[in-house]
Amino acid sequence: MNCDHNLFLALNFDGGPFMDRLMLTVSGTTMWLPLYALILWLVWRRDGWRNVILFTALMIAALVLSDMISGIFKHNGVLGGLLPDFEPRWRPMFTPALEGLEIAPDSLRKLRWLTPDSLAAAGITHDWVVHVPVEAVSGRFGTVSAHAAVIVTLAVLSASVIRRRWFTGLMVLSTLLICYSRIYLGKHYPMDLVWGTAVGIALGLAAFWTYRRLSRPKKELQ
Template sequence: MEILQRILELDKDLFLFLNGLHSDFWDPIMVMVTRQEIWIPFFASILFFIVKNYRSKTLLILITLAILIAVTDQFSGLIKDTFQRLRPVHDPAIAQLVHMVMGKGGSFGFVSAHAANSVALLVLISRIFKSRGYYFLMLTWVLVFCYSRIYVGVHYPLDLICGGLVGWLIGWGLYKLMMFVENHFFFGRSPKIEKTAISTKDTGTMVLVFSVLVSTFFIAVFILRHYNLL
């Protein structure tokens, strides 16, 4: 128990350090980064290249993605209810020290569903696309996205690390399940997911979409601050 208590104390100290790295400029950007709906154009580009490259297997991939989101959400919620670890903004021991720039969210934060979802997507789609460029693009998004959860004050680092581990296991397991289904129920139909990789050009297009989206965040903040709207 002493070791666990020490780990939790270190987790709080690391949270306060990372959460304290804030500024008026970064506050609105991190609020945008942490909202999943902001990334819809990026996700839409991923969906487009799934349809483009995997054609007859698109439905199988989409069903797997839907199951992935449902399982990570439900399993994360189950762990939250089991451990009932308060989010930093609800923790009376440090709540007054937390830099908060948006709503507090639910009471419990261990594990992070955002981390579980994002890492599960990283694992599953990276295995499908088989592109090193896409992997590093998605990894960059996951790291920034997860850090934003600390920045806005709703998760400890350990919430995100453990959520990421949950997501990795779910993403890996569902990829294996998808391969089993393809090999036993879709045999003879091409393209084979396991043997089909996206092109460098397709990866470059997704990098472009991602870059334009991030640039839009910064441009929007610059404009709003220029006119004193932030």
């Protein structure tokens, strides 16, 4: 196993039902809607309502593009066919080598869908090395992490525009929390998140550069 696998195993653990539910919530969308509202409000306070419209358009475009670019490496989404010869990497939860099993990833994927009671009823006993809540089982491939790409894009763009220390700290904390939730849920290796971060930084900076070029000072809009 390489360093990426070892680091993943060091960070992934069974935290019990409460931790499972918390990480599933963190990894979802609903919890972060107030953050999006806060960002738009802060941009409005700083730059005025017309610039909020521009910011919102650029933010949506950058977030959609970050998800689409991430999908290229997993052969899904609108751009999924751009790299037909690229071999995507299976999610940790579907990697037999981590479990010491000599089966195909698809076979492990079928086992992951089964609850502990269903496994026992089928006579299958195995002490899982990778902790994966049943609700988190989905998809096949992990590289590049779309979650990392999206949250980093949002963090870079919004922190660059708003420029307040407390807000930058909030975005860094939110980014770390979301990225760790993907490891906890068995969906991504650390390097999946690193590549997603690289995509997010590039798109976030590009969106900020465009915003700076197209936005007008608040005084001129009054």
